[in-house]
Amino acid sequence: ATKNLTVETVFQLTSTDPARSFEQTGNMINRALYETLLTYKGGDASTQVPGIASKWSVNAGATQFTFTIDSRAKFADGTKITSADVVFSLNRLKNVKGNPSSLMNGITVSAPNASTVVLTTEKATPQVLAIVTSPALGILNSKVVKANGGSDAADANTADKALEFLKTQSAGSGPYVLSSFNLTTEVVLNKNTKYWGAAKAGYDKIIVRNVPVNVQRLNVIKGSSSIAVDLSPDQATNLGNKVNVVTGKASNVFFFYLSQNSTFSPATKFTADAKCIEAVRYGINYKKIVRYAGLGAIQAPGIIPSFFSGALSQKDAIVQDTARAKTAFDACGIKDTPVSIGYWGDGGAVNGLNFGSLAALVEEDLRAIGFKPKLTGAPIAVSLPLYRDNKEEMGLWLWGPDWPDSTNYTESFSPGTKVGLRMGWAAGSDSVITNLQTQASTETNAKKRAALFTEWQKEMNKRSPLIPLVQPAAILVANKSVRGVQDHPIWKVNLSEIK
Amino acid sequence: MKEIIKLSDVVVDYYRNGNTVRAVAGVDLTLNSGEILGLVGESGCGKSTLGKAIVGILQPSQGEITFDGQVVKKLTRGQRPSHFRNLQMIFQDPYGSLNPRRKIGVQIADGLLVAGMSKKNALAKAEDLLEKVGLPRAAISRFPHQFSGGQRQRISIARALAASPTAIIADEPISALDTSSQAQVANLLVKLVEEFKMGMIFVSHDLSIVRRISDRVAVMYLGKIVEIGTVDQIWNNPSHPYTKALISAIPHADGNSFMPKDLPGDVPNPLSPPTGCRFHPRCQLAKPDCRISEPRLVRLSDNRDVACVLQNAGTSPNSISLD
Amino acid sequence: MEPVLGKQGLKKRLLSGTGFTPFIVRRLLTSILLVIGVTFISFTITQLVPGDPVAANLGQSAYSDPAIVAAFEKEFGLDQPVPVQYIKYLGNLLQGDFGVSLSSKRPVIEDLREYFPATLEIAAVAVFLSFFVGLFLGIVSAITRDKLPDQIIRVFSLTGVSMPAFWTALTAFYIFFFVLGWAPGTGRLEPGGEPPANVTGLFTIDALIAGDFDTFKQAFSYLLLPAMVLAIYAIGVLTRFTRASILEILGNDYVRAARAKGLPEYLVIRRHVLRPALLSIITVAGVAFASLLAGSVLVENVFSWPGLGQYAYRAAIGLDLPGIMGVSMVVATVYIFMNLLVDILYRVIDPQMKDSK
Amino acid sequence: MKLNLLKSSNKPKNSESIWRQPLAVVGIGIIATWTFLAVFAPWIAPFDPNAQDADKFLSPSSVHWMGTDELNRDIWSRIVYGARISLPYSILLVFLSATLGSIVGAISGYAGGKVDSFLMRVTDIFFAFPGIVLAMAVAAALGPQIRNAVIAITIVAWPVYARLVRGLILNAKQNDYVTASALLGSSSRRTMFVDLRPNLSGPVFVLASLEVGNALLLLSGLSFLGLGAQPPTAEWGAMVSMGAANFDRWWVGLFPGLAILTAVLAFNFIGDALRDALDPRTAKALRD
Amino acid sequence: MSLLSVKDLTVTLATGSGDAQAVRNLSFDVGHGEILGIAGESGSGKTMTALSLLGLLPYKGRASGSINFNGREILASTKREYRDLRGKEIAMIFQDPMTSLHPMLTIEVQLTEHLLHHRKVSKEAARKVALDLLATVKIPDPAAALTAHPTQFSGGMRQRIAIASALACEPKLLIADEPTTALDVTVQAGILKLLHQLRNDRKLSVMVITHDLGVLSSLTDRILIMYAGSEVESGPTSEILKNARHPYTKGLIAALPGKVKSASKNLTSIEGMPPELGNFPRGCAFHPRCIHAVDSCKNDLPGSLQISASHRIFCPVNPFLSSKEGDK
Ligand SMILES: Nc1ncnc2c1ncn2[C@@H]1O[C@H](COP(=O)(O)OP(=O)(O)OP(=O)(O)O)[C@@H](O)[C@H]1O
C-alpha cells in the first residue's frame, strides 16, 4: 500500500514555479520539489546548512559568495546538476520580474566552472547566504525548462513560457516531484525515487489540500488529515488525544503605526507629533493583546522576531502606562479629531489572529486614553495600496521576512526605507537610526551585527512611529503518527523532513 | 339643430404583429346637439373603436372628425386643448373607469382642477354633480369599491359632467349593469342630455334599449355603417338585411315563447374582410353581385341611409323579407 | 404581444416577423446585447470605485520595485487608458479571449472552464431536487389550503427562504460531517482522489461516462450536502410559487368546469391545473437556477467547493477585473439563456400563444 | 366578445385584515420584539457589547446567557446591539432601492417608447447580473463598511421595483380611468403623479416589505464575508463568521444566526400577509 | 315525481366579514324534460344555487336543506358520490365560454375525458361520440374541430362545444348558468334554439340561469325569480310574464324596454339597488325598495302564497293588488 500524507492549509498559492511563487503554500511545496544552494534544518532559520552546494565561502567585504555544487547532486530525471542550471535558475528568477524577483536585486551570478557558482554584490550584503535559502531560488533543470519555453534572458518577463509546464510537472532535485497541481483544491506530490540526498522522502504521496481553517481543525481531529497548518492557538485546544500540537514562534510580527506626513487629513499633523506616538505606545494594553493571541504568543519587544539575531528580550518590551499615555495625549493636541485605522479588513487572519479582532482590541485601548479611533479595514486589494502609498493615518499590519535575516528588518523599517516611507518617515529624519541601519548591513561579524540590531531596535522603540505589538505562535497540529513536524518561518512545514 | 360632431370617411386601423386590422372602414356620421344617436352592432364590429376615435383616443388613419367645427386631434401626453374638453366619453366597465385607490370626490374634481378651479370650489362643485346624478353629497369622500356598478356609472357620468360637455360618447354605459340599474342609468343619461342640450352617441349592442332612448340609430357591421335612420324607421321598417336579422334575434319577454331567429356565422375577422358587401356571407338574400361590389351608403329618404345593393337597385325597403 | 398603434407600430411591424425563427433571432440578438451590457456595467463599476489591482496582486517587495509593477501592468494591459482597455476587452472577447485573471494568472476562460462545472453540478442537483420537492409541497399545500398540511408547508417554505445560507451551511456541515459523520468532508473528492477524465467537468457525469462507478459515488456523496443546502432556498421559493400559481389556476372557470364533469381530483389537478401551472413554475425554476449560480458564493465558501462562487469571491476582493467580468458574463449568460429557453418552451407548450395572431 | 362584468367584479374583495392571519401576527410580534430590543438596547443588554476582558469563549451560563466570543464580549448583548445595525440598515436599503427603482420604473412607464426600451434593457442587464458578485466587488472596492454594503446592494436591488412600477403603470394606463382623466385634460405627467401614485404606493410597499428579509440576508451575507460591518460593531453576519472559525464553540455562531433567521422570517411573514391582503391581480404582479 | 326536488336550500359562504347566507330557504322542482328558468339580479344567489347541486360551492361554502335528485338525497353525498353525479347525471355549462374551456387541451380531450372516466368506454368509441356531439351542436367539420384548441373558435362556437361536452355522458339534468349572457343576440338566438331542440330530442331536463327575461320567455316552461337569495315568485313562464304578482317581478318586467315604443324616453325602474351579501334587510329583503311595503314587511319573513296551483309568491300584501295597479 502507498503511504500518503495529507496536509491541509488555506492556500496561499499562485504556482509551483519557484521564480514566480512567493507565497507561503508555494514555499512549502517548492521546498520539497526544488533544492537551493543552502538551506536550513528543522525549525532553525539562522544557521545555513549545505543544500545543492556542499561548500561555500564569503569574501571579507561580504560582496562575493562562492558555492561549490555537490558532485552527487542530480535532478529527479537523473541528470547531474551543474553551475549552468544554477545560473539559469537565478537569472530566470531575476528576469521574469515576478513577485520574488526582488530577492535578486543587486546580485549577479557567474559560473567559473561547471561545479562553482559565484554570486557578487556591489555593496556588502551578508544576507546573501540567507537569501539563497529561499525556495524562490530553487534550482531548476535548465535543459528541461528551456525545452518547455523557459528563458533566463533579460526579457524573460515576456519570453519565459515555462509557467504552465511547471504546473504540470516539476523540474527540480528535491525528494518529491509534482504529480498534479490545482490552484484551488489540492497539489499532489509523489516521491522522487531517484533522490540523490541522504534524507529520502518519507511518503509515497503528499497531498496538500486547500481547506478552511475551521474544517482543518475538524479533519485533523477526525484523523482524516495528517497535518493542519493554520490553526490558531484557540483552535488548537481540545483536540483530543490523536494529535500533537507543535508550537513555535511565528516569523510574523504584528505592529501598529502612526503616519507622519500624509496629506489626506488635518488630523495627521497631530499623529506626526512625538507626543501622539508616545500616547499610543504607552496606551496599548499589550498584555491583553498577547492574551488574545493565545498560547505561545509573546509581546513583540521589537520589530525583529525572537529567533533572529539581535532580537530584543521581553524585558525590553514596552509596558502599558495609561497615565503617561493620557498625559502625552493631552499634550499632542489631537483632542476630538477622529483618526482612522486601516488594516486588512475582510476577515483576514494570519496565524489565527484576525485583524479585525486585533483592531477592535487596539481601538478600545486608544479610546480609553482619549483618541476617537475609527476602524476602516478593507480587503487587501484596497487596504494594502493605502498602506503602501502612505495613505493611512494609522494602520495595523504585520511583517513577515522576505529572507530570514535581521537586515530584512533594518532595511525595511528605517527612515526612508520601504515601510519607513509608508509611515511618512522620510530619509534623513532620524540620523541615529539610519546610521545604525547602515552599520548593521555591512557588518560581517555576527556578534557585532547582533549588537547593532539590538541597538537599532531600542532606538526605534524610543521614537519611531512604529509600535510592535505581538509575535504570535506558529502552530502546527499533526496526527501522532506523523513525525518530524517543525514550524519554519519561511516554508512553514518542511515536507521533506516528515516521516 | 346644430351639427356638433361630424365624421367624414373615417378609417381606423390597428396594427398587430405586422398585420393591419381595419376596425373602422370608412364611416360618415353626424351628431346634432340635443339628440341621442344610438350605435348598434355585434361584438367586434368596431363600435368602441369608432367612439374612441371620435374623442381622440385613437387617430383615424384616414378621414376627418370634427367637433364643433374643429378637427379632433389625437390625445397627446400634454394637456388636452380646452375646447375639446367639452367632448367626453363614458366607458362600459364601471369598475375600470374609476381609480380604485382614489376617493371619488377628487376624481370628479380632477376635471375642474385641471381647468384651473381652486381645490375648495372644485370639491364643492363635485358635490353638486354627485347630487345631480342622484348620489348623496356625502359620497364624495368614499372610495369606488363602496359603490355598486350602477352607482359607479353615475359617478363616471358626474365626472364627465365636470367638464360641461356638449357631446358625450357613451360606450355601452349600461351593458354591464343589472336590469334595474340599467333603467336608472339610462334615464339619468336621457335627463342630462335634455337638461344640458348635449349631443350623445349611445353605443350598445342591445337594440331594444337603444330604441327606447335614442332619436336616431346607426347600425354598424364590420367597421361600416350599414343603415342609419330614426328609431321608428329602423325598428318598424328595417331596410338592411342585417338590421332585420338583428331585430328578429331579440327575444321577447312577453311570455309567448317566441323563439328568436339566429343569424348564422360570426362577425368576420376584420383582418380579412369579405369582398364586396361585407355582410354577404351571412346574408340570405345575397346575390352574386354582392360578392363583388361594395354597396355605398345611399340616402333613401330624409335622415335615412342604407348600404345595400338591394336598396340601391331601387327595390323598395319594404319588400325585403327574410322569412 | 400587445397590439400597438400608429407609426411606431408600423415600424415594429417592418422590423419583426411573427414566425418562430425571427422570434429566436430577435431574442438571440437582444441576448447578445444584454451580455455586452453586463460586461459594460461590471467594467464601469469596477473602474469607478477606488482600489488598486496591482497592489492587490503583488507582494510587498515586488510592489516597491517599479520594474516589476510596470511589467505587471503591461502584462495585464493596465497601462492603457480605461476606454481602450474596455474596447480591447470586447475585441478579445469576440475571439473567445476573456483575458487573464489577475489572481490566478491564467486565462479566465480556463478558470471558468474549471470552476463553472463545479458550481453547475451542485446548482443542477439543487434545482432538480427543489423542482420536485417544491412542486410536490406546493401542490399539497394548495390542495389542502388553510388546513394543517398547508400551514406546515407554508411555515416550512417561508423558513427555507429566510435561512441565511452561510449559517445553514455551517450548521449543516458541523452536524452532518463532524457530529454525525454522514457527510464526507469538504471539496469535490476525497484527498488525492483522481478526478475522472474531463468531458463535461461535472465529476458525476464524467465518472459515469468513464464507467467508473466508485468515483461517481464519491463525487455524488461530496456534492450532496452543499447541493441540499443550496436547495433549501430554492425549495422555499418553488413551493411558494407553486402554491400561489395553483391556487390562482384553481380559481379559473375551466377548473370548475372540469370538476363539474366529475373528474377525479387527481386528474383535475394533473391535467387541468398542473399543465398551465407548470409553465410559470418552469419559468421560476429557470430563474432560480441562474440565481443559485450566483447564490452559491456563500455556500461554496463554507464547503470549500472549488466553484464559480469562490472564484467570484476571490476575484471580487482581489479586484480581479477580468475574473469579475468573466464570472458576471457566465452567470448572466446562463440567466439569459434560461429565460430564452423558458420563452421558447412557452411558445411550444402553450397553444394560446401559438395561435394568437 | 362582450365581457361580463356582473359576476367577477361584484365579488367581495377576499382581503382579510392581516391581523386575522396568525403568521402575520407572529411576524409583527417578532419584529416588535427586535425593535424594542434595538431601541432599548442600553437598558436591556446586560453588558457593554464591546467590553473585552481576560477570558474568552465562555460557554452559555447564567451570567452570559449566550456565552462570550473570542474577545470575551457578551454575545447576547452583542445580538441586542446588533439589532440596531441589521434592522435599520435593511430597511434603509430597501427604502433606497425602492425609491431608486420606482423612479426608474416611473420614468420608463411614463416616457414609453425609446426611453422605456432603453431603461428596461438596463434593468434586464441588472437582472441578469449576478447581484452578489457586483455587491462584493463594490463593497470590496469602496471598503467594507455597512454604509458601502448598503450602497452596493442598492445598486443591484433596485430593478425589481423598476419592473414592478413600470408594469403597474402600463397596466393602469390601460384602464379607462386614465383615459377618462386624459379626456378631462390631465396631462400624462399629472396622471402619473396625481392619478396613479396611490395605485403604486401599495404594491411597492408590499414588495418592499417582502424584500426587507432578502436585504437583511444579503447585508449579513456580505458581513459574513467580511465585506460589511467593521469591528468592533456588533453585526449578526459578522458574528456568525466569528462562529464559523470556532465550530466547537457552537454558541458563537448559532445565536446570531438564529437572530438573522427570526428577523428575516418575521419580515417574510408580514410581507406575505400583506401581499395576500392585496387584490389578487396586483399580488400576481408582485409574484412574477 | 320530479327529477330534481330542492327543499329549503340554504347556502352559507365565508366572506371577508364573516359567514353570510347567499341562498335562503329555497325550494323548487325540475320535472323530467322540463326547462326551469331562474332569474334575478346579480348577486341574488343563482349561481350558488346551481353549484350547490353539484357540491361545487366555493371555498369554505356549505349548503343545508335537502336536494332530492332522481329519488335520491344528494346534499349529504360524499366527495365520491358527488363525482359520480357530476357530468354523468347532472352536467353544467358556464357563463363565459372564453374561460370555461381549458385553453391548453384539445377539444377531443375536453369532450371525452369524463366520458372515458364515467363510462369506461374505449378511446375510439369516445371519439365517435364526440364527433356525433359536435354534429349535434352544429359545429362545422367536427373531425377537424376535435384536434383544435378552444382559442381557434369564436365565443358562440365555444359555447356549443361546452354544451356538447356537457351532453357527453347523457346527463339527466343540464344546468346552464347564463349560457348566453356573454354572447351577441344574433348568436344567442342560435344557442337558445339548440337548448330547446335538445330538450325536445333528448327529453333533457334543463335549469337555465339568466337575468334576461327575454331569454326566459323564449326557452323556459317555468320561472323562479330570486331576490337576495330567496324566492320571490315562481310559476309557469307565460303566467309570470303576463301576470306577475310580486312587486319585484312587476318592477323587473316594467323596466324592460318593451315591445311597444312609448312616448316618453323614460324607462320604468325599480328605485334603489339590490342589497349586498351579508347585508340583507330583515323581514322581506325587498321592502326598502318596495312601493307597497307595509310595516310588517320590515320584520316578518314573507310566507308563500299560492296564486294558482303552480304559481306562488312570497309577499304578504300582494293579494290585494291586481296586476293592473302594479303597473303604475
Ligand atoms: N387594441 C386593439 N388592437 C388590435 N385590434 C383591436 C384592438 N381593439 C380592438 N381590436 C379589433 O378591432 C375590432 C373592433 O373592435 P371594437 O372593440 O371596436 O368592437 P366593438 O364593436 O366595440 O365590440 P364589443 O361589442 O365587443 O365592445 C375587433 O375585431 C377587435 O378585435
Ligand SMILES: Nc1ncnc2c1ncn2[C@@H]1O[C@H](COP(=O)(O)OP(=O)(O)OP(=O)(O)O)[C@@H](O)[C@H]1O
Ligand atoms: N367565492 C365566494 N366567496 C364569497 N362570496 C361569494 C363567492 N362567490 C360569490 N359570492 C357572493 O355570493 C352571492 C351570490 O352569488 P351568485 O354568484 O350566486 O349570484 P348570481 O345570482 O349568480 O349573480 P350573477 O348574476 O352576478 O352571476 C353574491 O353576493 C356574491 O358576491
Ligand SMILES: [Mg+2]
Ligand atoms: Mg366595445
Ligand SMILES: [Mg+2]
Ligand atoms: Mg351567476
